[in-house]
Amino acid sequence: MNFNNIRSAKQLTFVYFAGLAFAIIVFHFSLFNSTLEDLEELNAKNRLNKDLQLALPALGLGTKNLTVSPYSSVFVGLESLPENVSLPDPLELNTLYEIDDYDSRYYDFFIMKTTRQVMGKMQDIYLLHYDDVYELSEEQMFQTQYKQMLFSLILLGISLFIILKVSDRLTSPLSKLSKELKQRSVNHFEPLSLPDGGATKEIWQLTSRINEYQEKIKRLVERERAFTRYASHELRSPLMVMKGAISLLGHSKEPEFVERQRLRLDTSTQEMDLFVTTLLSLTREEKIEAPKAYELKESCIETIIKTHQHLLEDKPVNYLIQSKSPCMIKVPESIIQILVGNMIKNAFSCTFEGSIRIELDQNSISVIDTGIGLKDKPEQADGFGLGLLIVKDICQKYGWHFSLIDNPNKGCTACIHFD
Numbered sequence: 001m002n003f004n005n006i007r008s009a010k011q012l013t014f015v016y017f018a019g020l021a022f023a024i025i026v027f028h029f030s031l032f033n034s035t036l037e038d039l040e041e042l043n044a045k046n047r048l049n050k051d052l053q054l055a056l057p058a059l060g061l062g063t064k065n066l067t068v069s070p071y072s073s074v075f076v077g078l079e080s081l082p083e084n085v086s087l088p089d090p091l092e093l094n095t096l097y098e099i100d101d102y103d104s105r106y107y108d109f110f111i112m113k114t115t116r117q118v119m120g121k122m123q124d125i126y127l128l129h130y131d132d133v134y135e136l137s138e139e140q141m142f143q144t145q146y147k148q149m150l151f152s153l154i155l156l157g158i159s160l161f162i163i164l165k166v167s168d169r170l171t172s173p174l175s176k177l178s179k180e181l182k183q184r185s186v187n188h189f190e191p192l193s194l195p196d197g198g199a200t201k202e203i204w205q206l207t208s209r210i211n212e213y214q215e216k217i218k219r220l221v222e223r224e225r226a227f228t229r230y231a232s233h234e235l236r237s238p239l240m241v242m243k244g245a246i247s248l249l250g251h252s253k254e255p256e257f258v259e260r261q262r263l264r265l266d267t268s269t270q271e272m273d274l275f276v277t278t279l280l281s282l283t284r285e286e287k288i289e290a291p292k293a294y295e296l297k298e299s300c301i302e303t304i305i306k307t308h309q310h311l312l313e314d315k316p317v318n319y320l321i322q323s324k325s326p327c328m329i330k331v332p333e334s335i336i337q338i339l340v341g342n343m344i345k346n347a348f349s350c351t352f353e354g355s356i357r358i359e360l361d362q363n364s365i366s367v368i369d370t371g372i373g374l375k376d377k378p379e380q381a382d383g384f385g386l387g388l389l390i391v392k393d394i395c396q397k398y399g400w401h402f403s404l405i406d407n408p409n410k411g412c413t414a415c416i417h418f419d
Contacts (some may be wrong), residue, residue, distance in 0.1 A: 236270035342387035
């Protein structure tokens with residue numbers, strides 16, 4: 001998109017205010033001019049009607065033209081009008097017309113035609129009005145108006161200068177923010193610097209919201225990188241086990257050997273199915289809940305442990321399930337299998353001797369091990385592997401709290417609080 005043709009907020013503010021101020025000045029001048037013209041016509045019409053009443057007695061004696069006042073004249077019949085007076089066409093009765101005749105001594109005069117009973121018959125009477133004093137006054141008023149307009153234009157210039165400075169002060173933080181965003185690379189997620197004291201509340205809010213969105217995007221990118229780093233291992237490990245088991249099945253037909261390979265295949269299949277189910281659950285926006293709360297029993301934990309028990313082969317490690325109080329949950333069993341399964345898998349993988357304790361409480365599930373702890377783990381995203389990243393994402397989705405901390409003596413504790 002070409003941004004060169006788009007005006008800035010500063011330019012738009014200046015143009016809008018300048019246009020509005022100019023329109024107000026033009027409207028004021030037009031209103032003044034229209035008011036003067038209306039007053040002039042009203043004054044001329046009232047004057048002619050008054051002068052006609054004064055002239056009627058003289059007209060009744062046969063006078064064809066009469067100068068009623070220094071500003072008004074009355075003529076009976078078209079033939080009595082001065083030759084240099086041009087009449088408008090058409091000339092309607094009792095309607096005032098303004099005539100601009102540069103060749104007549106009645107320059108810029110008003111004329112009105114009416115009819116009256118004169119000497120026993122209806123006669124056309126022409127009324128002419130010319131007031132050079134009013135014309136002079138009108139010209140002086142226009143001069144005064146021009147001076148006022150000049151003063152208004154000066155005030156307009158001063159106002160626009162002030163508006164330009166104010167708009168520059170208001171839009172400068174926004175321009176700096178836009179410039180900073182433009183100069184950043186797509187992988188730059190550091191928080192934007194908050195604007196200086198000249199910024200408005202809206203600019204502060206905008207900067208804060210952008211920083212919040214950048215933080216969310218940063219977490220999403222880190223999560224994607226972690227997934228890319230560990231998804232290959234999570235998927236390839238069971239695949240390698242399956243390929244190995246299939247290969248071994250071709251070398252022996254002993255029932256015990258075949259059964260052992262079948263169990264390996266079944267375990268690897270369950271791991272892959274659990275992993276795929278986990279990813280699908282994370283892509284759903286809505287939270288899936290069970291119809292009603294139910295108790296998480298030790299038998300369900302035992303079933304989950306059997307899926308990952310192969311990780312404890314040839315290790316001097318024992319596990320214990322403790323239920324301090326009934327643990328009531330309201331999510332599908334598959335979600336619990338994902339959560340507890342990943343916690344147990346992490347504990348089984350990182351514990352080489354000692355014990356692992358799974359504790360069930362009213363509002364929490366804890367997995368406590370005597371493994372290598374967080375400090376001795378290999379470098380991983382957020383300090384733990386993909387399995388616990390998935391646990392953390394599910395907890396965020398359901399509004400639960402997940403924690404992973406080192407134990408005082410040895411190992412670490414993974415805990416999910418449901419409240």
